[in-house]
Amino acid sequence: MKIISDALELKAYLKTITKSVGFIPTMGALHDGHLSLIKEAKKECEFVVVSVFVNPTQFLAGEDLAKYPSRDEADKKICSLAGVDVLFLPQVKDIYGEDEVYVSAPDVRGYVLEGATRPGHFNGVLTVVNKLFNIVSPDYAYFGKKDAQQLNLITLMVKQLFMSVKIVPVDTVRESDGLALSSRNVYLSTKERKEALKISTALYEASKMVSRKEFVVDDIKMSMYKILGSLEIGYVEILNREFKIVEEIEIGNTVILVEALVGTTRLLDNIWL
Numbered sequence: 001m002k003i004i005s006d007a008l009e010l011k012a013y014l015k016t017i018t019k020s021v022g023f024i025p026t027m028g029a030l031h032d033g034h035l036s037l038i039k040e041a042k043k044e045c046e047f048v049v050v051s052v053f054v055n056p057t058q059f060l061a062g063e064d065l066a067k068y069p070s071r072d073e074a075d076k077k078i079c080s081l082a083g084v085d086v087l088f089l090p091q092v093k094d095i096y097g098e099d100e101v102y103v104s105a106p107d108v109r110g111y112v113l114e115g116a117t118r119p120g121h122f123n124g125v126l127t128v129v130n131k132l133f134n135i136v137s138p139d140y141a142y143f144g145k146k147d148a149q150q151l152n153l154i155t156l157m158v159k160q161l162f163m164s165v166k167i168v169p170v171d172t173v174r175e176s177d178g179l180a181l182s183s184r185n186v187y188l189s190t191k192e193r194k195e196a197l198k199i200s201t202a203l204y205e206a207s208k209m210v211s212r213k214e215f216v217v218d219d220i221k222m223s224m225y226k227i228l229g230s231l232e233i234g235y236v237e238i239l240n241r242e243f244k245i246v247e248e249i250e251i252g253n254t255v256i257l258v259e260a261l262v263g264t265t266r267l268l269d270n271i272w273l
């Protein structure tokens with residue numbers, strides 16, 4: 001596995017690669033969720049590139065940028081064992097200069113849910129993903145469904161900016177008890193981790209209701225709120241795949257999303273029905 005930190009060096013190197021390129025952008029602290037993205041990429045592509053870059057522009061003042069878990073050595077081993085061809089490991093100076101050009105998230109979809117609690121967050125995400133796509137020029141790029149709004153906005157950016165990469169959504173990986181894998185789970189104490197399970201339990205209850213043909217959004221939300229109980233809930237939303245509010249669930253076109261604060265850790269989870 002080649003490790004490159006210079007953007008132009010990587011761009012020049014990838015120009016010499018004539019194989020189909022799959023790309024997984026990450027912020028490191030790699031876990032089984034990232035591994036499933038790498039596995040999908042390896043199934044579909046002849047050459048796989050992973051980036052590890054904790055992107056400062058997607059963190060708001062006072063967020064966890066400084067303490068975001070960093071495990072470069074472990075990440076290198078994980079990528080190498082997973083058969084990654086190139087690991088892109090840039091520093092901030094390799095990605096950002098002064099007086100930057102930014103990609104703006106759309107006014108509506110970019111400022112609801114995560115965008116409402118973290119205004120400007122998606123400008124940072126879209127800006128860095130745009131830069132990374134320009135550096136790597138991948139044929140396919142892999143994103144977890146767990147960050148559903150991020151996936152939705154990146155898909156929209158690719159369409160609206162006429163980019164040629166194909167975005168591939170990959171299912172959320174869960175612990176055996178249902179907790180969705182996230183780099184932020186390391187912040188949870190044993191007690192908080194138990195509390196966090198209310199999130200996947202509420203989503204599981206929602207999917208059970210739907211399988212009983214209970215499609216009314218308000219009823220489903222009510223049951224979810226009961227399970228989420230004592231957690232500080234950021235939002236519980238039931239949307240269609242275009243991220244518009246619906247009153248009734250339509251199978252094949254719905255996402256149920258939860259954001260909650262467990263201790264001081266904000267956790268996201270969702271199911272696609």
Ligand code: PAF
Binds near residue numbers: 025055128
């Ligand atoms: O999902 C993430 O890890 C990040 O938001 C991403 C897509 C790598 C951009 O920094």
